[in-house]
Amino acid sequence: MISTTTDANLYITFGIIGLFLAGMIAVLYATNRESTSFSDYAVGGRSYGPWYIAMCYTNSWWPGSTFTAFFALTIGGVLGFYGMVYATLGVTAMYLMARRAWTWGQRFNLRTQPDLLGMRFNSPAVKRVASIIGIISVFPWVVMGIQALAMLFQFASFGRWGVTTCLLAGVGVVLVRQYWTVSMGMRGLIMTDMFQGLIAYVLCAALCVFLLFGDQASFSNLAHLPAKMLLVPGDSGTGYGPLYMFSLIFTGVIGSMCWPMSFQRIYTASGVRAVKKGTLYTILLVGGFYGILMLFAAAISQDPNVLANPQQGWFLSLFDIGGPWLLALAIVIVLAASIGHVDGCVQVCGTQFANDLATWNTPRTDRQLTLLAKSGMVVFIVAASILAYLTFDYSRLQLLAQISYQGIIQLAVPLFFGIFSRRGNKEGAIAGMLAGIVVAIVLTTMYPDDIPGLGSLTSGIVGLVVNAVIFVACALAIKPSPAESARVQNLFDIAAPGRKVPMGAAPVMN
Amino acid sequence: MKTETAPPGRLKSQLFGVYFFLLLMLALFPPLYLSVSASTVLVLGIPLPIFYWIAIAVLAGLGLWALYLAELAAGELPDEGEEQ
Numbered sequence: 001m002i003s004t005t006t007d008a009n010l011y012i013t014f015g016i017i018g019l020f021l022a023g024m025i026a027v028l029y030a031t032n033r034e035s036t037s038f039s040d041y042a043v044g045g046r047s048y049g050p051w052y053i054a055m056c057y058t059n060s061w062w063p064g065s066t067f068t069a070f071f072a073l074t075i076g077g078v079l080g081f082y083g084m085v086y087a088t089l090g091v092t093a094m095y096l097m098a099r100r101a102w103t104w105g106q107r108f109n110l111r112t113q114p115d116l117l118g119m120r121f122n123s124p125a126v127k128r129v130a131s132i133i134g135i136i137s138v139f140p141w142v143v144m145g146i147q148a149l150a151m152l153f154q155f156a157s158f159g160r161w162g163v164t165t166c167l168l169a170g171v172g173v174v175l176v177r178q179y180w181t182v183s184m185g186m187r188g189l190i191m192t193d194m195f196q197g198l199i200a201y202v203l204c205a206a207l208c209v210f211l212l213f214g215d216q217a218s219f220s221n222l223a224h225l226p227a228k229m230l231l232v233p234g235d236s237g238t239g240y241g242p243l244y245m246f247s248l249i250f251t252g253v254i255g256s257m258c259w260p261m262s263f264q265r266i267y268t269a270s271g272v273r274a275v276k277k278g279t280l281y282t283i284l285l286v287g288g289f290y291g292i293l294m295l296f297a298a299a300i301s302q303d304p305n306v307l308a309n310p311q312q313g314w315f316l317s318l319f320d321i322g323g324p325w326l327l328a329l330a331i332v333i334v335l336a337a338s339i340g341h342v343d344g345c346v347q348v349c350g351t352q353f354a355n356d357l358a359t360w361n362t363p364r365t366d367r368q369l370t371l372l373a374k375s376g377m378v379v380f381i382v383a384a385s386i387l388a389y390l391t392f393d394y395s396r397l398q399l400l401a402q403i404s405y406q407g408i409i410q411l412a413v414p415l416f417f418g419i420f421s422r423r424g425n426k427e428g429a430i431a432g433m434l435a436g437i438v439v440a441i442v443l444t445t446m447y448p449d450d451i452p453g454l455g456s457l458t459s460g461i462v463g464l465v466v467n468a469v470i471f472v473a474c475a476l477a478i479k480p481s482p483a484e485s486a487r488v489q490n491l492f493d494i495a496a497p498g499r500k501v502p503m504g505a506a507p508v509m510n
Numbered sequence: 511m512k513t514e515t516a517p518p519g520r521l522k523s524q525l526f527g528v529y530f531f532l533l534l535m536l537a538l539f540p541p542l543y544l545s546v547s548a549s550t551v552l553v554l555g556i557p558l559p560i561f562y563w564i565a566i567a568v569l570a571g572l573g574l575w576a577l578y579l580a581e582l583a584a585g586e587l588p589d590e591g592e593e594q
Contacts, residue, residue, distance in 0.1 A: 081563040085537050088567040092530065095574055222556050230559045232547035234540060242540035249537050273587040276578055283571040291564055298560065497519075497586040 001159040001312075002319050002327065009324040013156040016328035020199065020335060021173070024192055028180045031191040038369040041185035042111040042351045043267040048190055053269050053278030055197035056190050056344075057094075058285040060261040061087065062201070063141065064148045064338030066290070067330075072310035074297035077229045079245075081294055086249045088287040090256025091279055097257065097419045098266060098275040103495040105267045112348070113263035113415070114356045120418040122487065123426035124360075129433055130411055131356035134260040137404035138345045139384065144401060145342040146174050146388035152331050152338070155315050167392055171385045173335075174342060181343050182350070182377045185370075186268060189347050193340055200336035201289040207329065208296035216321050217300040225298060234456065241456030251460055254412040255405065260352060261344040263415075346384075350377030403444045406460030410436035413467045417475075422488050428474025436467030519584065526577050533573065536566050 004010070035041035048056075066083075074080030101116060110116050114134065118127025149170030153161060161169070180188045212219040233240040257263050269275040297313065300306055305320060306313040318330040353376030354369045364372065413436065414429035443451065443459030450456040480488070536542055549558040556564065581587050 078557075078559045078563070081560055084567040085563050085570075088570040089534065089537060092570055092574055095577070219555060222560070223552055225557060227548060227550070230548050230550065230557050232544055232559055234544055235547040242544060245543055246538050246540060253534075253537075271588065273589070276581070276587065280571075280575055280578055283567075283574060287567045287571060291567065295556075295560075 001154060002316065004158040004324070009158060010156075010160070012324045013158075013328040013331060016332050017156060017335065020332045024177070024195055024339075025180075027191055027195045028184065028188055031187065032180075032184060033187060035185055035187070035370065038355075038366040038373070039109060039111060040187075041370050041373065042355065043105075043264065044186040044190055046106065046267060047270050048268045048274065049270060050274050050277035050281050052190050052194060053265055053274060054281035054285050055201075056193040056268065057091070057262060057265045057278070057282045058201055058289070059193040059197050059337070059340030060259070060265065060344035061256070061286055062290065062337060063145060063341035064152075064334045065144070066293070066337060067314040067334045068148070068151075068311050070290075071293070071297045071314050074294045075301045075306060075310035075313050077231060077233075079233055080297065081291075082245060082248055083252070084287055084291045084294065086252025087256070087290060088283050089249075089253045091282050091286060093253065093257050093416075094262075094266065094282070095276055095279040097416075098279065099272050099497070100419050100492070100495040101263075101266045102269060102272050102275050104491065107494060111264075111267060111355050112352050113257075113260045113411070114352060116263075117411075117414055117418060117429065118356075120488075120491065121414065121424070121426040121429050122484065123429070126414065126426050126429045127356050128360070129430055130414070131260075131352045133407060133411060133433065133437060135349045135352055135380075137408040138260065138349055139380075140400040140404050142342055142345045142349075142380070142384040143388045143391065145338050145345070146170055146385055147392055148338050149173060149335070150388075150392070152335055155312075155327065156331050163392060167389055171388065173339070174381065175385060177339055177343065178346055178377065178381045181347055182374045185351075185373070186347060189343050190268060192343065196336040196340040197285070200333050200340060201285055203329075204333045205289045205292045207333075208292045211321060212292075212296060212299060214321065216303065217296055217317065219295070219299060221299040221302065222295070225301070229298075229301065240450060241452065241454075243454070244450050244456035244458075247450065247456065247458040247461050251405065251409055251458060254416070254464075255409045257415060258408045258411040261348040264348055264351075346377050346381050349380050350374065352376075353380075399444070399448055402448055403441055406440040406444050406458065406463060407437045409460050410440060410463055410467050412464065413471045417471060422492060423475045424471060425474055425478050425480060425484075427478055428471040431474060432467040432469075432471040435470050436463040439463040439466045519586075522577075522580050522584070526573065526580075529573050530570070533566055533570055536562075 039045060070080055070083055104110060104116060104119060108119050110119060112131070114127040114131035117130045118124055147167070147170070150163070150167040153166035153169045157166070211217045231238050233244045234242040266275050269278060300313065300317045303317060303320065305316045309316060314334070315327060315330050319327040350373045354364070354372035358364065358372045410433050413432050414424065417424045418429070440460045440463030443462055447459055450458055451462070454462070543562065546559050546562045551558040553561040
């Protein structure tokens with residue numbers, strides 16, 4: 001932890017944080033608008049252009065831990081760069097599914113990813129299982145996001161504030177921010193994502209490029225990295241089998257569209273072209289920002305302070321280079337990324353609660369759905385804040401996060417088969433997801449990182465294989481009725497290139 | 511009746527399908543990514559094991575831009591807002 005004897009430094013760090021929060025609130029007030037319907041509240045009325053889609057996706061994709069955990073991975077070696085590959089290839093999947101996902105969303109008034117799964121397999125049960133998996137998987141990341149905010153306040157106070165004070169400050173910032181997420185829904189989220197994204201990703205990338213031209217983190221340092229940093233995990237001496245990188249990248253690629261907050265960005269777009277163009281901008285943002293940040297991490301990796309504390313390397317290196325001013329900037333960049341990610345999680349979980357789960361027994365009016373979504377968000381963020389406080393030093397929380405990642409990718413089987421293939425049925429979707437998630441949970445508790453006996457495959461991949469086998473077996477064993485075949489055929493027909501999409505259709509199911 | 515040559519749309523899908531499949535192989539097939547491990551060769555001042563991952567990401571981005579332009583030229587992407 002960085003310490004200081006000068007009180008003025010605290011004014012600098014907290015002053016910059018205050019400016020950032022004031023700017024964020026100003027954006028919210030300037031763009032505040034009453035929602036006219038639940039779709040308006042949940043997906044911003046399907047009205048946003050490519051840059052908004054891109055920035056919103058990037059906020060939901062790179063959390064604050066990018067600057068701690070991923071930064072530390074690159075301090076240790078080339079492993080950190082895998083994030084650039086899976087992020088860009090994952091976004092490619094969004095491009096490829098854009099036409100059907102958006103068109104079906106418009107045609108059937110879909111608002112969430114489980115909504116699409118339920119419609120595609122004509123099953124409310126598929127929708128609800130997918131929704132529950134999504135909400136449970138997102139929860140640990142919100143808890144860790146709040147805890148990460150507490151760490152920011154430790155840095156901002158130069159270690160003078162105790163853990164409890166920092167945690168309360170982190171929780172306070174999140175709760176205050178969520179007032180607008182709850183009241184404004186997706187519109188507030190998208191507008192602040194633009195503001196936060198400009199700071200967290202654009203400003204950060206520009207700063208890193210500038211620093212790479214300097215002395216301490218010079219680009220030329222990359223030519224002199226130690227040999228052990230250049231080992232790809234899976235090579236001899238790395239302690240991993242050859243399938244470790246495969247598992248990480250494959251999980252990341254298919255996982256990109258499984259996270260409900262990432263997928264929901266498709267429904268905020270004004271059209272198929274907006275989604276596709278937004279995908280191109282997203283690649284620039286997620287890949288460009290991350291690649292530049294990791295090059296900076298590799299360039300500064302041999303700094304003794306950073307080597308000793310790789311998780312804090314981002315803050316330590318910027319303080320070493322530019323004193324309290326650059327440290328303040330480092331903190332605000334991470335704060336912007338953290339808040340953007342937590343906001344996205346809270347918004348989507350509240351929306352899914354109302355849209356997918358609270359309609360279990362009875363259809364709801366738009367007004368009821370909006371109220372339920374707001375209530376769900378409040379309960380979600382309060383529960384996460386309490387848990388963040390209670391589990392601040394609970395190391396097993398990281399394991400829960402790992403399980404959640406291995407669990408969420410189980411949505412990939414019905415999602416990818418459902419969008420790219422006419423085959424499959426609700427029985428296979430439900431049985432596959434449930435079996436896959438059970439296998440993933442059990443194996444992750446036994447092998448939190450990788451499974452040495454399987455060439456370092458990760459548990460989620462094994463679960464995914466089980467999931468896919470069950471899905472395909474059910475597709476082969478249970479023949480669809482002629483009516484179901486015709487329904488699915490019609491779904492694919494209406495999303496064919498050149499077809500006009502009728503508007504104003506009611507949801508296909510509750 | 512089947513034609514001798516594939517329609518332009520199908521040819522485009524096949525070309526880009528092969529392109530993205532090759533990129534996926536570069537990212538996922540262990541013999542390929544392990545072949546650059548520990549290499550000290552510099553490409554544009556960046557060690558090869560790092561450049562390898564950056565290149566895949568850049569090629570994915572360029573490929574997607576090309577696909578977008580091809581779809582635009584083929585008239586497959588309606589103007590913004592036309593769907594609404």
